[in-house]
Amino acid sequence: MAVVLVVEDDPFVRSALVRELTEFGHGVRSVGTALDALRDAVGNPPDIVLLDLGLPDLPGAQALRMLRGVRDVPVIIATAQDDDAEIVRLLNAGADDYLIKPFSGSQLNARVAAVLRRAGRSRPAEVLQIGDLRIDMPRREVTVRGELVHLTRREFDLLSYLAARPDEVVTRRELLAEVWHQAYGQDQTLDVHLSWLRRKLGETAQKPRYLHTVRGVGVRLSAPR
């Protein structure tokens, strides 16, 4: 099962799309504007977005670009215009596939399945275990040696982002973009959260166990040796 975000302003079309996708076993969320789509994608990323190009608040190309800016999520564009040049332009701009309205439910589901397959979006691991650190993603629960660690939302997001990429140095820039959703920001923000997180995990910057700062580059999470 994948989570599909349907972005469509026409309520009749929208409910038909939601019905079709639900029948095919997907989890479906739906919004009617590009800005709501952005908000939704930032808050709780879907596995795939079905994006209507004729939205009331933003032109389709811009909506696509902004969506791409906040999330690396596959996007299928849905357009009422059979406009070759425009479709090619949007595919080049990062759309994964397109559908021309009106399309059938089976066509929609075939495209969604194909794009998900190409994107390799099987659901990410639900529980991450690194050393004696265990992160239960759906429950947003962290334990160390079985002891519950109370984290703020941001601390959890930071830790789980790093834990999903063990032994990989994640740049400060990437963390600011992916965890704080800022293109740029104060490095201090990251340092402060990192130091709180360290304290809660029972380590310090001088004596790291999990969280290793790579000076001038970023942070790496590894199992203690």
Ligand code: CA
């Ligand atoms: Ca529309």
